[in-house]
Amino acid sequence: MPTLSVWLIRCSLAYLGLGFTIGALILFNKAVPVIPSVWNLLQMHIEFLLLGFILQLTMGVAFWIFPRLQTMTDRGDERKAALAFVLLNAGIWVCSIAPFISISYILLTGRICQTAAVILFILNLWPRVYAFGKY
Amino acid sequence: MPPLTRYWIKAGFVNFAAALLLAVIIQLSSVIPLPEFIVAMNPVYFHLFLVGWITQIIMGVSFWMFPPVNKDRPRGLEILGWISFVSINVGLILRVVGEPVVFLDPVNEWRWLLIVSALLQWIGGMLYVVHIWQRVKGKQLPSTNVIRVL
Structure with a gap:
């Protein structure tokens, strides 16, 4: 497993732990409403699990397992994928804290980071999607 | 394919089918009169889909494969892994039962179903992370090569 996949997958597992913890707190609060403000973490719960866990784990496995190129850099331009990793995580955190911070365009900034991350990752992976035996 | 993977x-698959069936029932409630608690099943639908289906796959x-x-x-x-599997699935079942119960009567004594559901799903998620963490790693030299290098 390449180093970048290890980072992507381990981060995704950390988000799974955090996301499940927040989810458990919200569900507990639904039964016994002791801390109503815990509902403010709903956006964080969704960001952590949908993008942090599911998307990031998918990216990590795809980077590891897709067919390799017959070039010096057999997993394509790894800088793009590494930058995607940084931007995705920045975007997840920016969007997660957006409900707590009154800064203009903070959610938009987070979404732009996430979109840029996905586009960069697609650019890295695109040449690795080819028919068996082509190379 | 190992037994735990098959389970x-x-x-x-079962959660996937259940989630989509529930989506149909929720949608039906806008066409024909159905019990009031059906509206409260939206979070159950999302969690059957995302935890029961996607996360378990x-x-x-x-x-x-790791x-x-x-x-x-x-x-x-x-x-x-086995404890994680049982915890998550029992947790989800308790949620399916607990959500409408709490919706109909928020101070119902059966609301412990949601508390246990939250706890079980959390334990299941954490145990999976602990279990799989050590298998997320790069390629290592075979031990004989390491000895040769040393």
């Missing part, structure tokens, strides 16, 4: 994937496939821990015990301490 995870088949449970994922990920868990099953990663348990099967690099082995070592030759003696390639999949690590499997009991953690």
Whole structure:
């Protein structure tokens, strides 16, 4: 497993732990409403699990397992994928804290980071999607 | 395919079908009169889909395909995976029952169903993370080569 996949997958597992913890707190609060403000973490719960866990784990496995190129850099331009990793995580955190911070365009900034991350990752992976035996 | 993977994937299929069936019932409530609690089942639908289906498929496939821990015990301490599987599925079932109960009567004594559901799903998620963490690793030199290098 390449180093970048290890980072992507381990981060995704950390988000799974955090996301499940927040989810458990919200569900507990639904039964016994002791801390109503815990509902403010709903956006964080969704960001952590949908993008942090599911998307990031998918990216990590795809980077590891897709067919390799017959070039010096057999997993394509790894800088793009590494930058995607940084931007995705920045975007997840920016969007997660957006409900707590009154800064203009903070959610938009987070979404732009996430979109840029996905586009960069697609650019890295695109040449690795080819028919068996082509190379 | 190891037994735990088969259980995870088949449970994922069941949750997938249940989630979509529930989506149909929720949608039907806008066409024909159905019990009031159906509206409260929206979070259950999302969680059956995302935890019951997608997360369990990920868990099953990663348990099967991720690099082995070592030759003696390639999949690590499997009991953690089994406890995770049981916890998540029992937790989801309790949620399916508990959500409408709490919706109809928020101070119902049966609301402990949601508390136990939250706890079980959390334990299941954590045990999976602990269990699979050691299998997320780069390629290592075979021990004989390491000795030769040293």
